[in-house]
Amino acid sequence: MLRQLANLLASEAQLARDELLVVGVSGGPDSTALLHLLLDLNRQTGQQEWMLRLHVAHLNHGLRAEEGERDAAFVQALADNLELPCTIEAQNVADLATREGAGVEEAGRGARYAFFERVAERIGARFVAVAHHYDDQAETVLHRILRGTGLRGLAGIPLVRAIRPGSVVRVIRPLLRIPKQELVHYLKDHGIAWREDRTNESAEMMRNRLRLELLPLIEDRVNPQVREALVRLGEQAAWLGEYLHETVQRTFETLIISRTDQQLELNVEALSRKGRIVQTELIRLAYLSFGLGEQELSFANIVAVLELIADPGSGKRVQLPRGMEVVKSYHRLVFSLPAEEAREELAPEISVHLPGKTRLPLRGIQIECQLRDAAPGEWEALRKKASKFEEFVSMDAVRPPLTVRSRRTGDRFWPLGAPGTKKVADFLIDAKVDARERDRVAVLCDLLGPIWVVGHRIDDRVKLTAQTRRVLRLVVTPVG
Structure with a gap:
C-alpha cells in the first residue's frame, strides 16, 4: 500500500x-488512515526518502452539536500526539446553506474546500490531500449515472484538480485506488483509533443509500464485482475524456477568427464538419473561455447551439446563461457578452523586483527572486531540485529588467529539454492547459523574451551550467 501511495504521489500528482x-482530517477512518500512511511514508528509508511536511486541517460544520466538538477535539489531540501543526475552524453550514439557497451537503463541501484553500494559502502549500478512496469512486460513478450524467461525469473523481477554477492550490486524493476495507484493516492492524460519524449510517442522504442499500443489493443479486466495474468504467471515461480534451484544445485554436474580451468569432463552416461530440466540447470551451461558470451551462443550451450550427440560414441567435448570445452570421459563429458584463483584466506587463518579491493579485500568486553566487559543482543538484513552482536559472544568461505578463502572439522559447524552439501557445496546448486559462499563465521575461513559463518550463538559454557564476532562484507561492 505504501509503494502504491509513493508511486501515485511522485509520478501522477508530481x-x-x-x-x-x-x-484534511475529519477524524473518521479514511482521513485518519491517510494521515498515518503519509507519516509511514516519511519513516521509510531507502534511495528516495520522503520528507513530507504535513499540516492537519479540520472544519467543524456545526451540524452535529457535541459530536462535532468531539471530532474536532479528537483531531487536535491526534495532531498533538503526532507533533504536527493543526488548524481547526468551525462554521455554521446550515445557515450558509440557507443563505446560498443550496443543500446542506453542497454548502458543506464548498465551505470545507474554501477552508482548505485558506489554510494552504496561509502556510504556502501547493497541495491539499483528502481521503476519497476506491469505494467512493465507485459510488460517485453510480450516483452520476442515476442522476443522468454525460461522458465527462462518468470519469468520476479526479486524482488531482485545482481546488477551484483559477486557484494555484490543488487537491490530491492519494487513496483513490485503495479500497475502504484495506484502510480499516490498516488501522486495526496498527491499533489506531478513529471517530465514527453516525450520520453515515443514515439512509436519508442519497449517497448513504447507495452505499448502504443499493450497492450491496447489486453485489448480492446482479454483479459481485460491481464496484470494480464502476471504477473501470470511470477510468475508461477519464482516458477518453483526456484524449477528447487534447483534441478539442488543438481544434479550438484553429477555429478562432477573432476574439476580444467581450466577443469570440469561430469559423462555423469548419466547426460544422467536426463530429457531434467534438462540436459539443468546442461549444462548452467557447463558453468557458470567457471565465464563466460551467455549472450554469446545461445540455439543452449546448443542443440549441448545435442546432444553430446545423441550420443553413444566417442571422439566427441563441441565448445562453449570464447574458451570453450566440449568433450565426454566414461563415461565423459569434459568442458575445453584453457590454455591461464586468470582466477582470490582467495588467499587460508588470515589472519584477530583482531581487525581491512581486505580487500578482489577479493571478493569486507571488514571484520571489533571490540572487546568490553559485557554489562549485552545485548546478546539477539545483537543476534536479527544480519543481513546478521553484526554478533555478543562470543569472549570467539573464538580461534584466525582468517583467511578467501573459503570452503574446508569436512568443517563442526553447523549453528546457526540448529539441528546439516552440511557440508558447503550442507549448501550453501540449501541456494541456485549458484555453480559458492560457492567457492567465504568467510568462516571466527579460529583454530577450520568455525565460520561464511559470509553473511549466524555463528557457534553455538560462539553464544552469558548469560555467554558471550567479544563480537566480525563482519561487512562486499562492497569495490571498
Whole structure:
C-alpha cells in the first residue's frame, strides 16, 4: 500500500519529496488512515526518502452539536500526539446553506474546500490531500449515472484538480485506488483509533443509500464485482475524456477568427464538419473561455447551439446563461457578452523586483527572486531540485529588467529539454492547459523574451551550467 501511495504521489500528482502538504482530517477512518500512511511514508528509508511536511486541517460544520466538538477535539489531540501543526475552524453550514439557497451537503463541501484553500494559502502549500478512496469512486460513478450524467461525469473523481477554477492550490486524493476495507484493516492492524460519524449510517442522504442499500443489493443479486466495474468504467471515461480534451484544445485554436474580451468569432463552416461530440466540447470551451461558470451551462443550451450550427440560414441567435448570445452570421459563429458584463483584466506587463518579491493579485500568486553566487559543482543538484513552482536559472544568461505578463502572439522559447524552439501557445496546448486559462499563465521575461513559463518550463538559454557564476532562484507561492 505504501509503494502504491509513493508511486501515485511522485509520478501522477508530481509532489516534491519534501512537499508542504495540507491534510484534511475529519477524524473518521479514511482521513485518519491517510494521515498515518503519509507519516509511514516519511519513516521509510531507502534511495528516495520522503520528507513530507504535513499540516492537519479540520472544519467543524456545526451540524452535529457535541459530536462535532468531539471530532474536532479528537483531531487536535491526534495532531498533538503526532507533533504536527493543526488548524481547526468551525462554521455554521446550515445557515450558509440557507443563505446560498443550496443543500446542506453542497454548502458543506464548498465551505470545507474554501477552508482548505485558506489554510494552504496561509502556510504556502501547493497541495491539499483528502481521503476519497476506491469505494467512493465507485459510488460517485453510480450516483452520476442515476442522476443522468454525460461522458465527462462518468470519469468520476479526479486524482488531482485545482481546488477551484483559477486557484494555484490543488487537491490530491492519494487513496483513490485503495479500497475502504484495506484502510480499516490498516488501522486495526496498527491499533489506531478513529471517530465514527453516525450520520453515515443514515439512509436519508442519497449517497448513504447507495452505499448502504443499493450497492450491496447489486453485489448480492446482479454483479459481485460491481464496484470494480464502476471504477473501470470511470477510468475508461477519464482516458477518453483526456484524449477528447487534447483534441478539442488543438481544434479550438484553429477555429478562432477573432476574439476580444467581450466577443469570440469561430469559423462555423469548419466547426460544422467536426463530429457531434467534438462540436459539443468546442461549444462548452467557447463558453468557458470567457471565465464563466460551467455549472450554469446545461445540455439543452449546448443542443440549441448545435442546432444553430446545423441550420443553413444566417442571422439566427441563441441565448445562453449570464447574458451570453450566440449568433450565426454566414461563415461565423459569434459568442458575445453584453457590454455591461464586468470582466477582470490582467495588467499587460508588470515589472519584477530583482531581487525581491512581486505580487500578482489577479493571478493569486507571488514571484520571489533571490540572487546568490553559485557554489562549485552545485548546478546539477539545483537543476534536479527544480519543481513546478521553484526554478533555478543562470543569472549570467539573464538580461534584466525582468517583467511578467501573459503570452503574446508569436512568443517563442526553447523549453528546457526540448529539441528546439516552440511557440508558447503550442507549448501550453501540449501541456494541456485549458484555453480559458492560457492567457492567465504568467510568462516571466527579460529583454530577450520568455525565460520561464511559470509553473511549466524555463528557457534553455538560462539553464544552469558548469560555467554558471550567479544563480537566480525563482519561487512562486499562492497569495490571498
